[in-house]
Structures are given as structure tokens and as C-alpha cells.
Amino acid sequence: MLRRVVQEVLQGLFDSVADQGSTTAGRIQERIEASGLRLDDRRLQITMARLAEMGDGPIDGQTFGRIVCDEALMLKRAFNSQLVIPEWQDFCADIHAIYKSVAPDRSGANADYIPILRDADSEPWGVAVCSVDGQRLAIGDVDIYHSIQSVSKPLTYAYSLATEGVGFTHQFVGVEPSGRPFNSLELLPDQRPYNPCVNAGAIIVAGIVASATPGLNSRQITQKLMDLWSDLCGGLGDVRFSEETMLSERETADTNFAIAYLLRGRMGLPRGVDLHLMMDVYLSCCSIEMTARMFSVAAATLANGGVCPISGVQVLDTEVVKRTLSVMQAAGMYDNAGSFTIEIGLPAKSGVAGAVMVVVPNLMGIATFSPRLDAYGNSVRGVGFCRELVDRFTFHMYDSLSGGRSGCKRDPRESQTNRKKRDLSDLRWGAQCGDRTALLVRERMLNSMLAITLADGEIEDPEIEAMACIYTELMGAPLDRDELRRLAGSMVAQVAAADPVDVLLRQLRCDRPLLDDNARELILESAFRVACSDGEIEPQEDRLLRSLAEALGIGAGVLDLEIDRFRRCSPTRLA
Ligand code: GLN
Numbered sequence: 001m002l003r004r005v006v007q008e009v010l011q012g013l014f015d016s017v018a019d020q021g022s023t024t025a026g027r028i029q030e031r032i033e034a035s036g037l038r039l040d041d042r043r044l045q046i047t048m049a050r051l052a053e054m055g056d057g058p059i060d061g062q063t064f065g066r067i068v069c070d071e072a073l074m075l076k077r078a079f080n081s082q083l084v085i086p087e088w089q090d091f092c093a094d095i096h097a098i099y100k101s102v103a104p105d106r107s108g109a110n111a112d113y114i115p116i117l118r119d120a121d122s123e124p125w126g127v128a129v130c131s132v133d134g135q136r137l138a139i140g141d142v143d144i145y146h147s148i149q150s151v152s153k154p155l156t157y158a159y160s161l162a163t164e165g166v167g168f169t170h171q172f173v174g175v176e177p178s179g180r181p182f183n184s185l186e187l188l189p190d191q192r193p194y195n196p197c198v199n200a201g202a203i204i205v206a207g208i209v210a211s212a213t214p215g216l217n218s219r220q221i222t223q224k225l226m227d228l229w230s231d232l233c234g235g236l237g238d239v240r241f242s243e244e245t246m247l248s249e250r251e252t253a254d255t256n257f258a259i260a261y262l263l264r265g266r267m268g269l270p271r272g273v274d275l276h277l278m279m280d281v282y283l284s285c286c287s288i289e290m291t292a293r294m295f296s297v298a299a300a301t302l303a304n305g306g307v308c309p310i311s312g313v314q315v316l317d318t319e320v321v322k323r324t325l326s327v328m329q330a331a332g333m334y335d336n337a338g339s340f341t342i343e344i345g346l347p348a349k350s351g352v353a354g355a356v357m358v359v360v361p362n363l364m365g366i367a368t369f370s371p372r373l374d375a376y377g378n379s380v381r382g383v384g385f386c387r388e389l390v391d392r393f394t395f396h397m398y399d400s401l402s403g404g405r406s407g408c409k410r411d412p413r414e415s416q417t418n419r420k421k422r423d424l425s426d427l428r429w430g431a432q433c434g435d436r437t438a439l440l441v442r443e444r445m446l447n448s449m450l451a452i453t454l455a456d457g458e459i460e461d462p463e464i465e466a467m468a469c470i471y472t473e474l475m476g477a478p479l480d481r482d483e484l485r486r487l488a489g490s491m492v493a494q495v496a497a498a499d500p501v502d503v504l505l506r507q508l509r510c511d512r513p514l515l516d517d518n519a520r521e522l523i524l525e526s527a528f529r530v531a532c533s534d535g536e537i538e539p540q541e542d543r544l545l546r547s548l549a550e551a552l553g554i555g556a557g558v559l560d561l562e563i564d565r566f567r568r569c570s571p572t573r574l575a
Helices: 002-017 025-034 042-054 061-079 088-102 149-164 166-172 199-211 218-232 243-251 254-267 275-286 292-303 318-331 334-343 380-392 416-432 436-455 461-475 481-494 500-514 517-532 539-552 556-569
Strands: 126-131 136-140 288-290 348-350 355-360 364-369
Touching: 002 025, 002 061, 025 042, 025 061, 042 061, 088 126, 088 136, 088 380, 088 556, 126 292, 136 292, 149 166, 149 199, 149 218, 149 275, 149 318, 149 348, 149 355, 166 199, 199 218, 199 254, 199 275, 218 275, 218 288, 218 292, 243 275, 254 275, 275 288, 288 292, 292 318, 292 355, 292 364, 318 334, 334 380, 348 380, 355 380, 364 380, 380 556, 416 436, 416 461, 416 517, 436 461, 436 481, 436 500, 436 517, 436 539, 461 481, 461 517, 481 500, 500 539, 517 539, 517 556, 539 556
Parallel strands: none
Antiparallel strands: 126 136, 126 364, 348 355, 355 364
């Protein structure tokens, strides 16, 4: 019985990549990559090795079974859209669009306190994403090694929690946001540093870690943290160390030394650790070098509660990760952390070399790299990317509130097709049986379609036909052409008294609280489809779509994504 089930699953997998009873290694690999998994994923190691042996030759059903059987579950999830982001290709297209829209921003400036950062190329721009299922995307300059600087801080803290315990660690450092610049000398009233993400906190945490291993020098201690980073990245790329950065850091560390002396004077150092050893460990942690691609996997490990998505290894205890993310949420973006939390609502950590590491719990890790910094010391493009990201997706920690209205942001966890199918069937049914809300939605849809058509010129028979078809496609029910003609007539007649578009926008604003996300999205979608129906979105249609979205409470970012997607897919468009 079990054997039969296994056979059926394998057969199903085979069928999805086979053509006339045979497939090739290339096709199987293509299919894996389309799901977001990469070919160097350790969870597919055996399959990949066997495929490599096959070369380009044909693979029949039986051979396929032998090749994939050890990792069939992973493969099944990949082939059947069962990974956490089921429509990976769509999601990638959206991330590409955000990447492109942030790229032109050249404001801000490199950190200039040490030559290696001051003289670094300011232009690189990279974004890397890794989902908790190990689906990966990398765009732009994601393989440039740069010093990790303050991104080291939450992880040194996590290491201290894991090895020295919560109690001991917090004898020396608090968890309160400081509201002060990262290198401020200010301490909590009990003389502890505010939190592990400001320099004072990170210095004392480096002291805790250094004090635990008497006899080891700073490089040996730093190596332990580098090993932790490497595990967090699932061994993707070498974690390096920059001697040059370390030496410059030490030469310019007057304020950091002042902090260290202050800490020793006020509360004493953990286990009486040597102040210079503590400082060397702190500065060495800042001088570790990694890439955005690597950071994205480390962030995904945090998003995944400490289990690295691509190696399957539990690198950190989930309790440790919870604390670490909480501290990042409260203090990860320097003294801009409060605004960042309100606006973006995600735990993140930045470093002065230009890295930002962002965690979307239970979903993905994101890393950006762009060296120009804002006044707080955060990468300008990195923060810009986060802003646009939460403008389009339900990633803000409180997007789940919104009174059930998310502004029609997308949730890439849910397959669009599934969601649409489910919600539409409710509305269709409601409109058929005379439900008031469903009928309201229907009326607003018709008026929005007419408004867009009017914006583009006259309403004649071909336009009526196009609108009726779009309506039928969306609502699964026929539409009486005469009803549409009558409505069009009354809209045109209205023009003398009041602008029908203004009337419609006012109505929509007023209906808004009555309509859920799907109803509002449907109204905008009907107008959007009409605008697209001639193969091009004209400027006046674009403007009206934006007004409709605004009136419906749908974010501009959401509409941008739709328009962008249409332009990408539309073969008739030249620009
Ligand atoms: N090495 C820097 C310092 O200690 C790190 C600062 C940072 O990334 N914010 O001053």
C-alpha cells in the first residue's frame, strides 16, 4: 500500500517534468530553480549529485525514481508549489521592481571615519532574499564583501545569551531603546548600557564573551563568532576577516575606548576581563566581512526561529532568537529605531558599511547592501527598500490588524490564484442572490469601468462589449449590454451637473468601511482591466486609476506593482 503511494507520488513528480516518457537533468534542475530553491541547496545534495552523473542523457521514469527517492519530499514540495512562497516567480518580479525603483536614489554619503569605508565605491546596490523554506533570490551587488560593522551586534548578543545565559548577560546590559546616537556615552540609571545594539552595549557584550574563555586571544574569540555567522549562513560563502578594517578601527576608536573606560569605572567589567581584549573583540567583530547574499540566509535563519533553512541545522535556540529579534526591533536601526518600527514594523539591523539585515518572522530574511548612509547611519537605499516593501506586502507586524483591511497589500504566502478563487466565489454568489454588499460592489465596478472608458474617449459598442467581457470574467456571470448602455448614458448626462468621476470617488470613499479588501480590490481590478484592454495604460487612465485606488484605500505601492506587472507582460508596449 505504502509502496503504491510512493510510486504514485514519484510518478506524479516525473510526469510534471517529462515529455513522452522521458526527461533530462536540465529540465529537472530548471524546475527546481523555478520554485526558488537553488541547486547548491544541501537538502537536494544527493539528487544533484546523481543528476550530475546523468549528463544530458534522457531519464526515464524508473531512473527518475532512483535519482530523487532520497529527497522526494523536498522535491514534491518544490514541484507542487508547497513552499512558503508558492508563486515564487511572481514574488521575484515584485522584488525586482522594488529594487529598480530604489536604485536611482544617490542621496547620503559613505561613512568616513576610516579610509576603507570612506574610499569604498558608493554605487553598489544589492538585494538578497531567502525564505524560511530556502527559496533564494539575489539581485545586483550581492557578492561584494564588506565589513559587517554593527550588524555584528545582535549576533554577539545572541552568542552571549546562548553560551553565558540570559541572567549573566543582562547583569551587564539592558534592553531599552536609548534614543541616543549609537556611540553615546550615556548609560541606564543602574550604569548598564541601554541595549546590545548601541556601542556601549556591544562593547560590554564583547567583554562577556571574551571573559568566558581565558587564554584565548581576540582573533580566536572572534573566530567563534565567525563560526556562528557561518552556521547562520548555512555555510554559504566564506566568512572573512579584514585586518585592514580592524587596524583602522583601533586607530580611530577614541570614543569607543572612552565608553570602555567609563564602563570599567562605573560597574566593572565582566569577570574582570582585560579592557583591551574586550575592545579588540568588539572591533574585530565589526571587521568580519560578509556579503548580502550570505546575510540574507543568516536573516532567514533568524526568521525561521534559529534553524538554517538551507542546511536544516538548529544554529540558535528559538528563545535566544526571540530575544535577539526583540532587541533588533527596539534598537536595531540606531536612534531611528522607533520611526523604523512604526513605518516598517520589522526587526532589522544596519551597519555603517551599508548593510541592512531585515527579518520577516516565519517568512524570510532580507539583506541589502548600499554604502551611502542617512543622518542616522542607516543605508539610504536599504531603508528605502524596506519602505517600499511594506507598502506592497503585508509584512508590517501590525498589518494583521487594520480592521481586516490591509490596503489590499499582498501576502506572498498565499497563492494569488487560490485567494482570488475563494473570495470571488463568495461575491459572485452574493450578487446572484441579491446580497446588498455584493450588489453595491457590482454597481461600483460598473461605474468604475465606465469612468475609465470615458477617460479614454467615447463609449461605443466595442467598449461596451469589452467591459461586459471583463465583468463576466471577473464575476462569472453575464452582463446585460443594455444595462451598461443605460448607465453610460446617465453618467454622460450627469456631466453637466457634477463631474461623474468626482461623484464616484466620493461614493467610494464613503463605501470604504463597508467593503473588505477583496471587494475593494475587485472594483479597482475591473477598472484596471478596462484600462489595460487596449494594450496600453494612457496617462489619464493612470491618473484615474490612482484616484480610484486612493479613494478605495489601496496603497499606491500595490497599484504600482500591478501596473508594472502589466507593462512587463504586455507585448504591445514599446517603452
Ligand atoms: N565600528 C563602528 C564603531 O564602533 C561600528 C559602528 C556602526 O556600524 N554603527 O564605531
